[in-house]
Amino acid sequence: MPCVATNTLPAKRTGKAGSTLFLKTLMAGSGLFFVLFVLGHMYGNLKLLWGEETFNTYAHHLRTIGEPMLPHRGLLDIIEVLLVLALIAHVYSAVKLWQRAGTARTQRYAVKKTQLGFGGHANKAMRWGGLFLLLFVIFHLIQFTLPKVNFNGEDTNNPYWLVHDSFRLWWVALIYIAAMIALGMHLMHGIWSAAQTLGWTGSPAARKKAKLVAHLTAAVVVVGFLIPPLAVLFHLI
DSSP states (O other): OOOOOOOSSSSOOOOOHHHHHHHHHHHHHHHHHHHHHHHHHHHHHHGGGHHHHHHHHHHHHHHTTTTTOOOOTTHHHHHHHHHHHHHHHHHHHHHHHHHHHHOOOOOOHHHHHTTOOHHHHHHHHHHHHHHHHHHHHHHHHHTSSSSSSOTTSSSOOOOOHHHHHHSSSSHHHOOOOOHHHHHHHHHHHHHHHHHTTOOOSSSHHHHHHHHHHHHHHHHHHHHHHHHHHHHHOOOOO
């Protein structure tokens, strides 16, 4: 009888499969970093409801955390550098996976994603929603960070009035509202995908928990971010 040799060692992820896994892990890790930042940013924005002194004190404190061990604005600079690196990693992995999905998507993969509750339409929404969010981030940085543009006044040195004046304009508030809705959808699908990539959805109970966390996080972020602009727009503060 001829003897056929078999390899009992587990197959290694090499080539394109290994690269795809790396890209998905890179996207998941950078995405979860953004989730933490977004939650912190939302907390800071809500301080707008307590008035000018509270909000400006918070804005000033961000620039003095760690002094004198760190220089003025030291921790904020570190966070911003990490955010830029995370953004580059997230966008790079997203583009590469987008390109790869366009040429190598299989029917089996599509069925699996649909069974788990996120089909091809969700993937398209993630891509175009992510592009919209990237454009919004650029607009947001120009408006509130560099060079700072007050579309409804002249004061750009007072953080409270810079934000307050901007949200009094309906079109600025509308852009912000649309961006937060896009962010909520992105978080809802992204947190689930990250949990799946990192191996946190290995059982029905784990999948249910991951979906719950994704939906709750998205809801909290959207509601938390929309309260300040709506309160300003409707003259509640």
